[in-house]
Amino acid sequence: MSKFLIVFKREYAQVVKKKSFVVGLILTPVLMLAFVLLPALLAHMKADGTERLAIIDQTERSIGNQFAESLNEYKLTDDEDTPYYSVEQVYTINPGDSVRFRAVEESLREQINDKNLKYFLVLRQDADLVDSSMYIVTNSDNFRSLRRFERKLSDLMASVRLEMSDINLSVDSALTLTRSIDLVVRDTKGESMPFLTKYFSALVFVMVLFGTILGYGQLVMRSVIEEKNSRIMEVMISSVSPFQLMMGKVIGLGAATLTQVAVWFAMGAGLFLLRSSFDIDPSIDRIVFNPAIIVFFVLYLVSGYLLFSTLFALLGSIVTSDKEAQSLVAPITMLLILPVILGIAVVQEPNSLMARVLSLIPFTAPTMMMMRLVFVAPTLSEYSLFSGIVGEALLGFLLVVAAFAGMVWLTSKVFRIGILMYGKRATLPEIIKWLKY
Amino acid sequence: MLLTLDNICKSFGDTVAVNNLSLQVPEGVIYGIIGPNGAGKTTTIRMIMNITIPDAGRVLIDGQPATPDFRNRVGYLPEERGLYKKMTVTEVLVYMAQLKGCSAQAAQSQVDPWLERMGLFDYRSKKVEELSKGMQQKLQFISTILHDPDLVILDELFSGLDPLNIEIIKDILLELKRNGKTILFSTHVMEQAEKLCDHVCMISRGRKVIDGSMTEVKAQFGRNSVQIEIEGNGHFLRELSGVLHVTEFNNYLELELAEGVDSNEILKQVVERVAVRRFTQLEPSLYNIFIEMAQVEQPGSDMSGGGDSV
The missing domain is CATH 3.30.70.1560 (Alpha-L RNA-binding motif)
Known part of the structure; x- marks a missing residue:
């Protein structure tokens, strides 16, 4: 067995055996799950009065009226007759009359902003054929209601579409064959996802990424410092090359990180399979179960960890104590936490120049790109390796990998000398001198 | 294994730690590098171990420059001792032996006999940090020789050990020598060098001042x-x-x-x-020779530290 593997195995075992590892393994997904489920639970408790809505119907089958009628089954409380929803008005607008349509839509938007209305549903001309021709506008995040609308519309559309087709099948049995439609939800600004949802999802992703990279990166640093302080380094260096030792540590602890992520994924997959049994906000669904976001989360976690842990190995080799290291850790933490600090700015313009540049600089890329990915939340049709957010994310990832390679070179130069310096912190001129060996 | 140092030099800034030192360690002997504190013993040993790179000169193993494989054939006990504190006694021994190229099974089979011999058997499942300092020293000594090295390099071997343990370790060293192993150790305690060494090399201020077999040296200074x-x-x-x-x-x-x-x-x-x-x-004692030589080398300096540790 190569010596790298021996070091790797020990470093891995040392972390995985720790109680804190198991705690983090369980606690993080529990917190994330709480984040996903808590709004659902809160929404169930929330019933602060009848919700008013309006409908713009441009179809020729008066789907709007049928929909309004179907909402009557929902009551505010089980034993009372107060309806949960009150449809204030159904505007039937001729498909050709775009002037009136715009005027009505504008006034409804204002009513929502004034809180006179909670929702308005728009059924464009061909809504009976194409799902994306209907959307709902609201500033509310009560996705329990949104889910109800979605269900009712699905049923309604299924039967309308069946009637239109010539299939000789009873309506009831065909219904079970139809899938539920994906109702597009917009806020009054035209954004398709509520701000808070995006912001908090992005924050959760970034914090998990940040915490994992920083936590495990610092473990690498501590492990180096411990070996320096316990004077074991000299024995180690007489058995393995400094490079083997350094990479064994970095990759060994990295494997522990991956173990953690793999367990989270297994939990996530379980959640994915179970998701139909509880109400998950559709927009959270679009973020948490977005393949692009998941893939890049793993890529950035791995590459970001490798880059930063190698940097931390370098720091560990030039300082003499944990305390001394802390002053150097602070600026690194800043690099990673930058997207959170700039969060509001990024939210408003995820494709601004600043956000783009920061998401391509290797040290800020992992968290910044993750933040942007969540904000843009690309749909499958937007996936392209050479353009758009997915293309940029790929480029950012490659840059992080390149930076990691450079960091390995730099660290291997400094490491082999730094680890044997006791009692004195290396100065910058000294380190530059070491690079020339 | 034949170890040769060929005109090695090392300076740290303005301080010359080792100055044109050449020596040859024959196979199957106990070789002592002696000298006052700061003479350059540890620097020399670190250069042999390729931890410090010589400014000039070569370190040759069997006449060839050292290969990475050399690491596996050497057991090295540095002056600065240390072990992984959170690992158990057995774990740490197996790990260190594995890093020297032993298989885990081979290492494991050697652990218990050695622990028994050094009186540490009852502590085999304890964490290293639970052991006393003397016990940790013994443990580190075991880890130095567990992988059956051809060359054992011991820097200030006896510091911190009680006389009883010194005797146990001396017996082990003599046994290793009988098995054809080469042992190189440094010390500033002359009495120990005198009792153990076949061959001594005294260095002072980075230069060799005496080099030869014990009988030769004594005859020279007799x-x-x-x-x-x-x-x-x-x-x-x-x-x-x-x-x-x-x-x-x-x-x-x-x-x-x-x-x-x-x-x-x-x-x-x-x-x-x-x-x-x-x-x-x-016969002249090594101690006397040491004092005499050191005074020649460093006239007027206080050499009282030379023999007081025993």
């Missing part, structure tokens, strides 16, 4: 002197012909004789005058 313990007054000893110098100690006297003087003649003369309890022909 003086004709005797130790004598008598009853009564020994004043007359100074007047005896052939006696150059008398040093009085609490219970005995040391007489330095002129070259070619037979000590038996002296004994006859003394027996005629007083009762003799003890009469010993003296």
